[in-house]
Amino acid sequence: MHLARKIICIIALCSFAAAAIAGCGGTQQTANSNAPPAPAPRLGAAPPPPGNLSSNLPHDADFSDNPSTLDQIQHDFDVFSWQSFVALNWPALADGSPDTSKIIGADGDNSTVWESYKESYEVFLPDGSTPLPWGQNQLPAACQGVAGSTAKVLRMTQKVSDEVLDELSQPFNTGPIVDQQNGKYARFEIRLNQDAFNFIVNNTLYNKQGQQAFTQFIQFPSGVAPTPTNPNTPVGAMLIKAAWKVIDPANGDIPGRYHTVQAYVYTQASDNPPTKESCQLVTMGLVGFHIAHKTQSAPQWVWSTFEQVDNVQPGAGLPPGAKLNFFNPACATCPVNVPPPKPWDPYQTLPPDKRSQIKRVIPIDDATKALNAQWQGWLKAVNPNSVWQYYELVSTQWPTQPSASLTGPNPTGSPAPPFLANTTLETYVQGKVPNVSSSCIMCHNNATTTNSKFSDFTYLLERAQSKGGGK
Amino acid sequence: MSAQKNYDVVIVGAGIAGAIAAYKLAQAGKSVLILDGGAEVPPDRSAYMEKFYLSMAKTPESPYPNDADDPRPLVLDINTWKDRPPTGYFVQNGPLPFASTYERVAGGTTWHWMGTSLRLLPNDFRIQSMYGHGVDWPYDYNELQPWYGRAEWEIGVAANVADQEYHGLTFSDPNDPSKPYNYPMPGILQAYLDTQLAAKIGNLTIEGQQITVSPTPQARNSIPFDSRRVCAGNTNCIPICPIQAKYDATIHIAKAQNLGVDVWYKTVVYSLSVDKTSGLISSVNYKQYDDPSGPATGEGSVSAGLYIMAAHAIETPKILLNSATNELPNGVANSSTQVGKNLMDHPVQLSWALMTDPLYPFRGPLSTSGIESLRDGDFRKQHAPFRMEIGNEGWNWANNDPWNSVNEFIAAGQFGSTLKSNLNSLFIRQFRFGSLIEQMPLETNCIVPSKQYTDNLGIPRPEISYDLDDYTKAGFADARDVAVQLFDVMGATDHTTVDPANSAAFTYQGQTYILNGAGHVMGTYRMGADRTQFVLDANQQSYDHSNLFMLGSGVFPSVGTANPTLTIAATTLKVVDYIIRSVLK
Amino acid sequence: MSSDPDLTNFVGLSAVLTGYTTDQLFPPISPEPVAVEYLNTLKANVAATLVNQILTTFQNIAAQQPPNIDQEVQQQILDDPAMGPVARNIIRMWYLSIWYDLNQQQPITGFSAGTVVSMNAYTKGLAWDAAQAHPMGYSEMHYGYWATPPES
Ligand SMILES: Cc1cc2nc3c(=O)[nH]c(=O)nc-3n(C[C@H](O)[C@H](O)[C@H](O)COP(=O)(O)OP(=O)(O)OC[C@H]3O[C@@H](n4cnc5c(N)ncnc54)[C@H](O)[C@@H]3O)c2cc1C
């Protein structure tokens, strides 16, 4: 059974990496489905990666093991999550496509595929104009003078910025999280893959007027698993949300346990709380990672969520005495899962007793833990110093009734698990209260365009501004 | 509390009035402290929602904590209002029970308000001069008009101006009267039920007024607004919107805190002190608790240059009257002896019926339309006017459905597909009118601090005397007649029941009616031009203590038929602007 | 269907009592099946012998594949002085997500004493489905759905 799944994985998924990444624009590499794993090896190609590690981004979960129970289907989706995580974090070439001559984590850390995806601020521009084409990036003006060459911009200090709703609608602007090591606010970003970006651009959904003019029911493209007869299938829309924290060894951070980048930390000007605009170059480490992928088997999208292993509990191999990211075991009196006091000033360094004290409310399932150990083992086998072994899947949410009508009474398709939260992304809405506690599908089911049309489970379209910048 | 800052302003009450005031004062650079008796705003509303889901009786207060140290009235208290010792929070003297409630957590009663945001009509400001009843306001509609516009933008009201231009209501840009006005969001779509009723009513004139089903302006999102989601029609605005698509005052508490406003929670104010020489308010006195049913953990007082009472229309006068001293035997701000008097509500006449065709209630916001036609007209010389709210929750309010009918059918032996289809046929045809009647002020309708009964912290409980005058009752009777007339016109079957044994029953001209509360508590510290008749001047400043202002529906001299909260927000913005320009400049 | 015979019989009986299909009451792939919660609630509140009697009676009825199963359930269970009140409480539980105390003044009404089985159960009460609506406080539909009749 296990073997079967593995073989299918290779056939079904691996051949489509090129299409997935080079994407729906330029030359699509048509793969022969019977071909051995993956694109042609480059010169100096590395030995085959351990286990199921692959640069190939899955287009949908693989059900060739014919799952018949909830747990079995969950397993298939969890495998899909890990495959996606590894492929998205695969070493990237300059154009953002995966460098198949390399293996994830072989150098410890690496630049990644998804970090070349379009950041939401590049898509929903203040004047509602057409975004720059795929592959061309744009820096906020405030960052253009700042020394440094990386182009990653982290702007949000909580998941809501002032003038627009962010990806996870914050029912109460729920608040920032502050790391234990540095007392600094975590930062967030949302990126769109090319299928998602193209759908928005081709239908002019990046401004209010375009949304007004678009009268169809909004349906982002779905990923379709290739078959021998239909090898050339779409990846489907993907949205990636990432949470980052400041990494400073002087304050006890251990950089080797995080995927780190030099990022422009951009702070938008705001009236409430009063905040000045700025842009600084800071070393940031990845602590939370959310993948939403619309697929044929999941019109409600598949929601995979990963965390750095030291967020709220010590991960494997954390040296004794080292700090956790968002929990201080020594503080018995610190209020748990409560946002820092207002005013929420992104520039402040909070004193130790005001830093986030976050607990995971719903524990990670045992089956998922076992799967994590397996994939972490493969990642470690590449290189014992790989940063990627320090990430874990929290769970994958998927619709148990995917055929539910999206205009009917139960469009969410009864998600499993019913609740799912990332401690860095849905910190203050963890729990099991229907319609309030974090459930990716339930919450995103409320997402609309700027003119209140159902926006297919993404809040991004609410960010569209008026063409020309007017009201 | 930690070392005390020097505050420009202390506000009592973190409801919509107190929170908006704090926010606007902080925007103007003032240092502000709010004291609220309730628990802090939780990081998310899951605890409240959990309590709601698991409550057997899903009353307005069901999601919220019932804290002995910070008590409030409950809807079902009315069943036993005559009991002694009182089983509920209020001590009720009658002859009728006061049927409305409010909430005492930070954010106040907007946690479970419905969000209906109508403006008062021009003639509501001058009912004495126009119709010879009630009291005129100290200013007219035109003076409040720009503040209505600003309030609608501040809290986020969805409506289309074209639907609201009735009974002389005018709209213009608050900052430039020559320009047209737009609400911040387009109107909320009307329920299918509303459009069906409108079609069935057709062309009808009653008491000289053309009957029109109008879309209701509502403080809920019809488009993404103020970082909040669009209304998804959870049909639960009362008692709690799970997704905060509906405005509540926690929004302004958060905005105020982000501008540096301090909020002390679990801080119950029981009196104000007055400086004997200056006659100015010198401090606010409070008790604090930790465990909401435990003893007081602290007592203290806090001072500032200016004091604002915003604890709503029962708690505010209770505090003022509870501040009586030898020098001020009538209490604070009470040289007029009017504090606590003229307590008003919008008494609600409920009429419910079954339509022949399906209406599909229980879907969408609790009410999306109303009949505003009988809010004004010459008939106001004879009887009180009213607005007819069209309920979108079947017989939920009227008959506790679906719970009652499901049980009734099962008790009658129904099961299986028969039960299912009979319930379907019943529920999809249910509807109701809730007519909100303008109540006239009566000096004898009053709230005083009870001499006999105190709460857990030893603070006197509100003792209430309440009745309806004949003009109001005539309006109530007329509302019932009109409902019956409309049912006839629409071919609907009246199912309204009136149990004379009901604890809120009253008779008028030989007919029995059941009184319901609207939750609109008004008129206990009114403003007006004559300091012997009114507590406050037109700027809501105490005639007796110039550093004391009061906010909320307690200031309304007379109450019209608009749900009060938009007017609370508008008057609050107006007063705070005055304070910033003229008092704290 | 489940491998637990009690659950199978409970869901089968519930289908007759409520007018919904077994698949609607207990979807084959379901993250939080209320049927399981309801059976547990029943067992926690009613003597095991009586629960067994009800489930076995239903099992026997079902095994005979009677032409009119409703009638058999009515005569053998609902009209039975011991089983009837429990069976009616099962209907209430499915429709209203409430387990009403059986030892209180009869008939049970919307104001009788009881317990909401769980938050999950509340969101799946059948009364709301029968009304072609959704539980108050829990809707999955989108802005403006209320302006048109429900999808049938
Ligand atoms: C069921 C219901 C539905 C309603 N629907 C509508 C509607 O659709 N439209 C409309 O316009 N209005 C509606 N209302 C009325 C509306 O809720 C109130 O008018 C409004 O909330 C009053 O605001 P406020 O700030 O004056 O008082 P509140 O919101 O009551 O706030 C007062 C605050 O003061 C605090 N407080 C009280 N006593 C003390 C004390 N001693 N010390 C310290 N703090 C204290 C309380 O904790 C509270 O936070 C409704 C009311 C109810 C009950």
Ligand code: SF4
């Ligand atoms: S209808 Fe629902 S979503 Fe809309 S405001 Fe009311 S409770 Fe909130």
